[in-house]
Amino acid sequence: MNTRPIASFLLGTALALAATSGAMAQDKTIKVGVLTDNSGLYADLGGPGSTLAAQMAIEDSGLAAKGWKVDLISADHQNKPDIGTAIARQWIDVEKIDVFMDVLNSGVALAVNNVVREKNAILIDTGAATSDLTNAQCSPNTIHWVYDTYMLANSTGQALVKAGGDTWYFLTADYAFGHALERDTAAVVVKSGGKVIGSVKHPLNTADFSSFLLQAQASKAKIIGMANAGGDTTNTIKQAAEFGIVAGGQKLAGLLLFITDVHALGLKVAQGLNFTETFYWNLNDGTRAFSKRFSERMKNKAMPSMVQAGVYSGLIHYFKTLEALGGNPHDGAKVVAKMKEMPTDDPLFGQGTIRADGRKLHPAYLFEVKKPEESKGPWDYYKLIGTTAADQAFRPLSESACPLVKK
Amino acid sequence: MQALYAQLLVGLINGSFYALLSLGLAVIFGMLNIINFAHGALYMMGAFVAYFLLNNDYLSIGYWPALIVAPIVVGIFGMILERTMLQWLTGLDHLYGLLLTFGIALIVQGVFQNYFGSSGLPYAIPDQLKGGMNLGFMFLPVYRGWVVVFSLIVCIATWFLIEKTRLGAYLRAATENPTLVRAFGINVPRMITLTYGLGVGLAALAGVLSAPINQVRPLMGADLIIVVFAVVVIGGMGSIMGSIITGFALGVIEGLTKYFYPEASNTVVFVLMVLVLLVKPTGLTGRAA
Numbered sequence: 001m002n003t004r005p006i007a008s009f010l011l012g013t014a015l016a017l018a019a020t021s022g023a024m025a026q027d028k029t030i031k032v033g034v035l036t037d038n039s040g041l042y043a044d045l046g047g048p049g050s051t052l053a054a055q056m057a058i059e060d061s062g063l064a065a066k067g068w069k070v071d072l073i074s075a076d077h078q079n080k081p082d083i084g085t086a087i088a089r090q091w092i093d094v095e096k097i098d099v100f101m102d103v104l105n106s107g108v109a110l111a112v113n114n115v116v117r118e119k120n121a122i123l124i125d126t127g128a129a130t131s132d133l134t135n136a137q138c139s140p141n142t143i144h145w146v147y148d149t150y151m152l153a154n155s156t157g158q159a160l161v162k163a164g165g166d167t168w169y170f171l172t173a174d175y176a177f178g179h180a181l182e183r184d185t186a187a188v189v190v191k192s193g194g195k196v197i198g199s200v201k202h203p204l205n206t207a208d209f210s211s212f213l214l215q216a217q218a219s220k221a222k223i224i225g226m227a228n229a230g231g232d233t234t235n236t237i238k239q240a241a242e243f244g245i246v247a248g249g250q251k252l253a254g255l256l257l258f259i260t261d262v263h264a265l266g267l268k269v270a271q272g273l274n275f276t277e278t279f280y281w282n283l284n285d286g287t288r289a290f291s292k293r294f295s296e297r298m299k300n301k302a303m304p305s306m307v308q309a310g311v312y313s314g315l316i317h318y319f320k321t322l323e324a325l326g327g328n329p330h331d332g333a334k335v336v337a338k339m340k341e342m343p344t345d346d347p348l349f350g351q352g353t354i355r356a357d358g359r360k361l362h363p364a365y366l367f368e369v370k371k372p373e374e375s376k377g378p379w380d381y382y383k384l385i386g387t388t389a390a391d392q393a394f395r396p397l398s399e400s401a402c403p404l405v406k407k
Numbered sequence: 408m409q410a411l412y413a414q415l416l417v418g419l420i421n422g423s424f425y426a427l428l429s430l431g432l433a434v435i436f437g438m439l440n441i442i443n444f445a446h447g448a449l450y451m452m453g454a455f456v457a458y459f460l461l462n463n464d465y466l467s468i469g470y471w472p473a474l475i476v477a478p479i480v481v482g483i484f485g486m487i488l489e490r491t492m493l494q495w496l497t498g499l500d501h502l503y504g505l506l507l508t509f510g511i512a513l514i515v516q517g518v519f520q521n522y523f524g525s526s527g528l529p530y531a532i533p534d535q536l537k538g539g540m541n542l543g544f545m546f547l548p549v550y551r552g553w554v555v556v557f558s559l560i561v562c563i564a565t566w567f568l569i570e571k572t573r574l575g576a577y578l579r580a581a582t583e584n585p586t587l588v589r590a591f592g593i594n595v596p597r598m599i600t601l602t603y604g605l606g607v608g609l610a611a612l613a614g615v616l617s618a619p620i621n622q623v624r625p626l627m628g629a630d631l632i633i634v635v636f637a638v639v640v641i642g643g644m645g646s647i648m649g650s651i652i653t654g655f656a657l658g659v660i661e662g663l664t665k666y667f668y669p670e671a672s673n674t675v676v677f678v679l680m681v682l683v684l685l686v687k688p689t690g691l692t693g694r695a696a
Contacts (some may be wrong), residue, residue: 043525203673211665266524
């Protein structure tokens with residue numbers, strides 16, 4: 001049998017369809033990719049929880065009922081920039097992913113930031129800390145959603161120097177994130193009248209901190225600033241207690257702590273720590289309602305971290321923007337420009353804006369970890385002790401090195 | 408100078424874990440010829456068993472009994488592994504044992520991570536070992552001192568058991584020539600199973616010891632096992648005393664690196680491994696096969 005006429009007929013139909021669909025209506029398909037650490041030391045603060053948050057955002061957006069088709073995939077970058085970029089390229093070229101979510105780990109984020117810009121996709125980074133994403137490395141395709149090293153340094157650093165902690169020693173994770181956090185915090189300390197008397201850089205994912213802690217102890221600095229995250233921070237805090245560092249009069253400053261870390265440490269060890277976050281599940285009715293739904297669907301019933309909350313919030317704004325555009329133009333820079341025009345509003349981070357450099361603005365909260373007897377139940381961990389307004393919390397545009405900012 | 412003493416001591420503490428773990432590996436490799444890549448996962452299981460013993464709804468079993476119970480529980484798990492899977496690999500190339508145990512490690516770690524997440528669970532230092540003493544040059548937490556002393560005792564006892572007792576002699580003979588030893592009426596397969604259980608128990612013991620220092624995390628063993636393998640390679644595969652001494656020595660060297668050039672502290676062991684392999688491929692105390 002000769003199949004050629006059928007084949008060419010099918011081809012013709014397909015071509016005709018392709019030609020008309022573009023003219024008739026805007027494309028209403030969206031592909032979301034959650035690129036995160038699914039198996040390593042940051043998996044609890046992002047990981048599967050971020051994918052769940054994205055899933056919830058897709059469900060809550062109600063896009064499916066309005067004729068949109070939203071696909072979600074996720075992958076593990078294993079905290080390795082080379083793996084992250086390889087996945088990013090494949091996702092954009094083969095899977096046609098429109099928007100990258102989470103992308104925690106500053107090293108990976110800076111690498112993916114470049115790929116996304118080169119291929120005109122979108123990066124809504126909710127997990128990485130480095131403030132370079134909206135400073136020297138800023139991109140018309142990237143929005144930095146939740147927090148950054150400048151904000152953490154500004155809020156926690158200033159508060160501690162004001163409280164008398166004027167000499168600092170840093171324990172720093174030896175990669176892009178740790179370096180950025182130490183740099184930004186040191187700047188704030190010096191600006192507020194304090195002094196940095198030393199620092200030590202430890203490899204990412206270190207189990208034993210005793211050597212580094214002894215060096216910090218010997219420095220006699222009043223504040224030991226932990227410019228690290230996740231499992232590194234929890235191990236540092238736990239072992240600092242063992243070596244009598246806090247009992248000896250030195251104070252630990254968690255520059256980046258997540259609620260999952262506090263949960264892992266237990267209140268007995270973590271009590272009294274001061275640090276900054278932009279989201280806590282028990283802030284208001286909106287955050288409580290979301291967190292309850294989230295926790296019920298998590299395998300270990302965990303409350304959302306600010307990174308996971310950011311995935312939800314970022315996607316909600318992204319979906320709103322696409323609705324406003326009437327379809328998905330699959331043009332990263334164009335969508336991001338529109339996202340910056342529109343004010344953001346969601347139950348988790350409240351009302352906010354996105355600046356020209358890609359920095360999402362919202363208030364920063366200074367928390368203190370409760371004493372065990374103050375906690376009323378599981379996950380009741382934080383006391384709010386200070387709030388920095390959205391316009392004060394992040395690096396002012398006047399100090400920005402971002403080429404997108406017109407001066 | 409004071410700081411240096413402190414770093415030496417801290418290195419010794421880490422060395423105790425390396426020694427305990429590489430000792431178990433050496434016992435298993437020396438007696439069974441299995442490269443036990445599941446060692447890290449079994450170490451992690453030891454810590455988790457200690458955690459479950461303390462935190463369950465029925466009865467809270469504290470640290471001291473856990474030091475005995477956890478190695479036995481995990482040891483039994485190990486013996487089941489040996490009986491059901493590893494024993495079929497006797498006589499095959501090392502690679503098969505390595506791949507099988509590596510697979511087991513991935514599965515065990517995956518299951519634990521699925522249920523407990525990656526940040527881990529807290530385990531407090533037992534009351535009797537809380538606090539610390541001021542040694543003049545450093546503040547030594549009592550618990551860390553205990554770890555060094557206790558693991559040293561366990562290491563020497565194991566060495567004595569294998570190298571100096573009749574049981575150890577049977578064991579060594581059974582590896583050398585199983586058929587002949589069987590002819591003397593000794594149940595060689597059972598002895599091998601028990602030896603694997605012993606090696607695994609040592610890993611679990613190290614896990615219990617480390618639970619109060621580190622977070623009890625599903626990946627705690629995965630992070631450590633590669634270093635421990637380097638220790639075994641440097642010490643000489645299968646050499647009991649070699650792995651004990653190398654364990655402590657490398658802990659100290661790593662500790663010094665953390666002081667002089669911290670950025671290299673997680674690679675120094677491997678640099679040494681390469682050097683040793685270049686100069687003396689059988690390891691420092693190993694004999695040519």
